[in-house]
Amino acid sequence: SLFKSGGGTGFVGGALTQLLRNRGHEVKHVSRHPGKDRITWDDLSRVGLPPCDGAVNLAGENVLNPLRRWDESFCRDVVASRVETTKTLAKAIAEAEWPPRAWVIVTGVGYYRPSPTAEYTEESPGGDFDFFSCLVKDWEAAAKVPGDATRQVVVRSGVVLGREGGAIAQMLWPFRLGLGGPISSGCQPFPWIHVGDLAGIVSHALEQEGVHGVLNGVAPAAPTTTNGDFARALGSVLNRPALLPVPGFVVRAVFGPERATMLLEGQRVVPKRTQESGYRYSFPDLPTALQNILD
Numbered sequence: 001s002l003f004k005s006g007g008g009t010g011f012v013g014g015a016l017t018q019l020l021r022n023r024g025h026e027v028k029h030v031s032r033h034p035g036k037d038r039i040t041w042d043d044l045s046r047v048g049l050p051p052c053d054g055a056v057n058l059a060g061e062n063v064l065n066p067l068r069r070w071d072e073s074f075c076r077d078v079v080a081s082r083v084e085t086t087k088t089l090a091k092a093i094a095e096a097e098w099p100p101r102a103w104v105i106v107t108g109v110g111y112y113r114p115s116p117t118a119e120y121t122e123e124s125p126g127g128d129f130d131f132f133s134c135l136v137k138d139w140e141a142a143a144k145v146p147g148d149a150t151r152q153v154v155v156r157s158g159v160v161l162g163r164e165g166g167a168i169a170q171m172l173w174p175f176r177l178g179l180g181g182p183i184s185s186g187c188q189p190f191p192w193i194h195v196g197d198l199a200g201i202v203s204h205a206l207e208q209e210g211v212h213g214v215l216n217g218v219a220p221a222a223p224t225t226t227n228g229d230f231a232r233a234l235g236s237v238l239n240r241p242a243l244l245p246v247p248g249f250v251v252r253a254v255f256g257p258e259r260a261t262m263l264l265e266g267q268r269v270v271p272k273r274t275q276e277s278g279y280r281y282s283f284p285d286l287p288t289a290l291q292n293i294l295d
């Protein structure tokens with residue numbers, strides 16, 4: 001089968017593309033830049049969605065880019081790169097003569113209010129309290145396609161761990177130098193997933209006819225993992241101490257207060273519907289995931 005993926009050129013998209021191709025599917029990307037096996041967003045708006053079996057959106061300006069200041073123009077890019085691309089794909093799906101059978105977007109667990117104690121399943125409320133939660137609500141609303149020709153799935157992802165990008169790529173050097181450690185108290189929940197499992201859940205959602213609605217994209221061990229657990233596990237795999245806490249004021253100074261909450265607070269997210277849907281994790285616990293990433 002043929003799948004189309006917006007933002008498929010990125011960190012998660014790379015893992016998903018490889019997994020789908022290994023499973024015998026053909027994959028093409030929707031990108032800002034033309035190239036082999038790609039169409040651009042302009043092409044998509046102009047000529048519509050070419051016939052395909054599934055569509056995925058993974059596009060999004062990197063929120064934790066430390067080189068970009070948190071100002072109005074950055075916020076606009078963060079929102080538009082997610083909500084507008086999702087609207088463009090949803091519109092193309094709605095207007096397609098042969099609509100895809102499945103349509104999957106990856107949003108975030110920022111939908112749920114950070115708390116050291118509350119546990120969230122896919123049915124829990126959210127989406128109504130800060131910039132990121134409202135962004136996820138608008139992003140998921142933008143994905144809605146009328147009718148039932150196309151099965152719709154939203155994967156709310158936690159912090160994605162992998163070798164090629166995301167949080168670990170940003171933290172590896174400080175940890176290698178023995179300068180890594182928990183963020184602030186380290187007691188905040190750390191909702192994580194291995195990139196191979198996030199790609200696995202998206203592929204499962206594309207292929208399994210019964211899967212629909214929201215799936216939490218976190219590991220089964222994520223609800224009981226704290227930021228301190230993560231720092232210790234990473235230090236131990238790297239054979240380095242992970243004792244130096246990064247103070248909250250440093251995180252706020254580098255990222256600005258809005259983004260700092262993503263690092264200084266967290267949510268205990270349970271992948272209830274994901275497991276009920278029959279998805280089998282390859283990396284259910286942190287030692288297994290980190291061993292695989294850093295080997």
Ligand SMILES: NC(=O)c1ccc[n+]([C@@H]2O[C@H](COP(=O)([O-])OP(=O)(O)OC[C@H]3O[C@@H](n4cnc5c(N)ncnc54)[C@H](OP(=O)(O)O)[C@@H]3O)[C@@H](O)[C@H]2O)c1
Pocket residue numbers: 007008009010011012013030031032033057058059060061062077080081082085106107108109157158159160161165166167
């Ligand atoms: N990584 C995480 O920890 C994490 C956690 C939760 C949710 N997510 C979500 O999962 C999705 C994929 O994450 P990722 O880590 O794979 O992202 P990524 O590698 O940073 O970026 C994915 C792709 O988005 C496109 N893109 C970037 N900036 C854009 C802009 N301003 N306008 C339009 N397109 C833009 C790029 O594709 P082109 O250059 O080809 O256009 C890029 O390859 C994102 O929506 C992200 O919000 C990620």
